């Protein structure tokens with residue numbers, strides 16, 4: 001297999017970590033070829049810190065030069081990045097996967113152009129089990145997410161909930177309902193639930209309850225799946241990243257693990 005050329009769209013917490021690891025040669029045969037971000041000057045400063053000096057280019061020019069684009073920008077930016085990437089027949093790895101829900105047009109574009117959309121597990125684990133279970137009959141998939149109140153600041157769903165994050169002194173529910181709605185109201189906070197729903201029974205039947213929880217310092221997700229196979233329970237506690245408290249470190253590592261998996265001749269796990 002030849003070298004896989006990677007472009008990274010969005011040079012923030014996740015984008016920089018993925019670029020830095022690829023630059024160190026962490027995954028044989030996978031090179032970071034080019035970067036793009038909202039602020040090209042800042043991205044250029046970052047690129048200069050890397051040994052392989054990837055080029056910093058506007059989105060369309062970057063897409064031309066790569067085989068796969070890792071989107072690590074925002075839910076709002078996903079649409080433009082996905083259309084440019086898939087439209088050119090290039091593969092897309094989407095971290096802002098909440099913005100993929102309901103986007104049959106993007107799935108159709110990928111099919112038409114022979115491209116693949118990859119959704120990494122991100123901040124959660126166990127999607128292999130969810131996918132296996134969903135090959136049979138699944139009765140319910142429920143997720144409970146607890147975040148320190150600061151990690152939910154600025155989400156449209158906080159205003160809708162009427163909860164004042166400054167006066168929260170005990171675990172307080174800010175959302176309880178289907179994933180499709182949660183991703184609309186908390187676009188920067190619950191991408192994990194989108195990945196969970198795509199691996200399993202879809203965003204209308206998968207449900208999530210979100211707590212603003214002053215008793216936790218880690219972003220905590222608990223998932224329960226019930227079906228004909230039995231019952232699966234998953235719990236994960238993520239340490240928030242210093243540069244973005246909404247993002248745990250596992251997210252960038254998951255993108256790297258998926259890059260390793262898709263370029264490997266041996267693939268482990270469902």
Ligand SMILES: NC(=O)c1ccc[n+]([C@@H]2O[C@H](COP(=O)([O-])OP(=O)(O)OC[C@H]3O[C@@H](n4cnc5c(N)ncnc54)[C@H](O)[C@@H]3O)[C@@H](O)[C@H]2O)c1
Nearest residue numbers: 010011012013014037038072073074077095096122123247
């Ligand atoms: N799937 C998951 O489990 C998971 C976990 C954590 C974060 N995320 C999502 O991944 C994305 C990146 O997270 P992060 O912590 O690195 O965020 P971040 O805020 O640290 O970085 C985002 C970067 O994208 C850039 N950007 C913004 N708009 C852009 C555009 N139109 N084109 C190119 N670049 C643009 C910003 O300038 C910034 O550098 C977010 O959407 C986040 O919600 C997903």
